[in-house]
Amino acid sequence: MKVTLSVIKADIGGFVGHSDSHPQCLVRAEKHLAEAKKNGMLIDYHITKCGDDLQLVMTHQKGINNKVIHEMAWDTFVSCTEVAKELKLYGAGQDLLCDAFSGNVKGMGPGVAEMELEERPSEPIIIFMADKTSSGAWNLPLYKMFADPFNTIGLVIAENMHDGFSFEVHDVKESKGISFNTPEEIYDMLVFIGAHSRFAIKSVSTRKGEIAAVSSTQKLAFLADRYVGKDDPVCIVRAQGSFPAVGEILEPFAQPYLVEGWMRGSHNGPIMPVSIEDSTPTRFDGPPRVTALGFQLSNGMLIGPRDMFKDKSFDNARQKSLDMADMMRSHGPFEPHRLPLEEMEYTTMPQVSKKLAGRFKPLED
Template identity: 40%
Template sequence: MRPLRHGRGIAMRITVSVIKADVGSVGGHTKPSPRMLDSVKAEVSQAIESGLLIDGFVCHTGDDIAILMSHMRSSGSRDVHQFAWNTFLAATAIAKTSGLYGAGQDLLVDAPSGNVRGAGPAVAELTFEHSLSGARPAESFMVFAADKCGPGAYNLPLYLAFADPMYCAGLMLPQMIKGFSFHIIDMDNTAGDSVIELDAPEDGYRIAALLRDNERFGIDRIVSRTHGEPAAAVSAQRLHAIAGKYTGKDDPVAILRNQGIFPAPEEIISPFAKAHFVGGDARGSHVMPLMPVPLNTPVTGIYCLPIVSCVGFSIDKHGRFSESYTDFFDNPAWDEVRTRAQQKAIEMRSQGWSGAAMLPYSELEYGGFRDTVGELAKRFKIRDERESAAAE
């Protein structure tokens, strides 16, 4: 789909928001229906015409619909977030009338107050001065959207892209050699956003010590230490912590600015060639490789592999998206990675329920697993060693 456009210019300060949710899919957890997508696109077009948004773009990754927006209302805007929520409600209504699976699954509250962060949908937003001069004579960015995986899925690739010159040679150049500040959130803290700021390269080992735990700690934001410019924003939240039960994996999104004072696109996407292992799969229960896929790919592969898409845009002086986009994983270069990801998945799932193949009990998000083990735990008894000895 071409970006949805409007002709008016904007002031210098711009916000790019992506809000994504699973609100229903065809034949199981696969993809949203064309009618659902058409409904979302129509709502976005109306929001552009009314002046709420400058521009917009709609796509899906697996069964999740993503709404990408540019606007002047800053991060956390009630108006923008309520628009996205109401748009997802309309798509949910279509899913329900069509008998689709998981209708409204990610809408975890009846009516969010203010913005929708913490209400179920994945949210990532970047607000910055947009002048197309100085350190940013051209503004380009990329959006990652993942399905069937946990919130820390971007921990490893973003660490490598923004803190490791083996992956990002640009870190050795003057505009990046001071490194980046990593804002890391403790996702187990449900009382509020509990965040620590650590600087790379000095705190590189400390950053790694936290990010190794994809289920608890996640990158929330990355900022240039040279220019103070925001480089990346990630939706880092646990749906089970919001809903109190399993409602699907957290399926994170991320917005990254690239080129110039930030890593280049190839430096950002190269770590995804690892097809690294993350918590995910159909029931949120197994450790599986993250497979890069083209935009608008349904989940129909073996074992329900975690998948990630990446789309890139430029932004003109009015805050509008470029008339075309780049689908970074829609390239034959990634075919070998996809094959390797499937091979890794087959090997991991051949181990079934045993050991490292499955997430530990503390991380099993599917309520039925906990119920089964919980009932069995009640039946354990302390063995009487004297009775045991007498029986021998």
């Protein structure tokens, strides 16, 4: 059975500040998606949140980039924004960069990750959602899942994974894309994906072309030409069979790593794996969070979810994240906690530089 899995998210208003999503917004979203399922538009759906981001997980048979599905998601976000405004939630509708739907939510603010797949006899799916970080936050874990044998032993000992994978990488600043085959092009690929503020892994496929993972790569600041918060990306990963096992997919998050985002989207900090319940960033509006929901697809139905990071075996990763947060916070407004200047172009930095331009004098030899 061919199924499309669409994960579309938006920050439609924070409760309190940028820390959480209000239950009434989730209730309003439930009303819209229940109606869409009743009308046959959706096979199934699940509504959740990660921090202050509303997450719509949907299955259907209309393919990716479908206007009907995207318009329904957009209308849901608009309706939930009305609730947010009534409750005076913070930043109500901040991810909705346009006044009206124009055929596809890509480029309009919401984050989108979609894949069309032929459902296997057993189809485990992991959906990752992040808050207070940017679209390149998946580069390191996706590399580890699909190209690092120290993380994924299946690359070495599983015959159906031994040929490696193909990575589609997007230059989010120049709107260009390139594909790399691993393992033979690992070194070339790392030149780019190590610069996660500009280059983001969009998708991963087997060498035979079967989709394995897909992420959202929308860069809000580039879309809006102003600071509108961080991108808070989502990512879908298929598990088992020709793909990494569930444990191999989750393993990259056992070692915290630094991402850009955090307070005012202008700081580097550790991304911390947490349960849905604990995706409530409050310390310096952070530190950045990542959640993981596991589903089994069954004829398009979402069996689950299982809250994968609720597992106590990630407690050590959480403690390491907190220790790293302490270290990074000690730098205050200095790099490397604050982002480098080239990443501050959508803050007040350009205005300050312009105001003081006449006070910079040439240095004498």
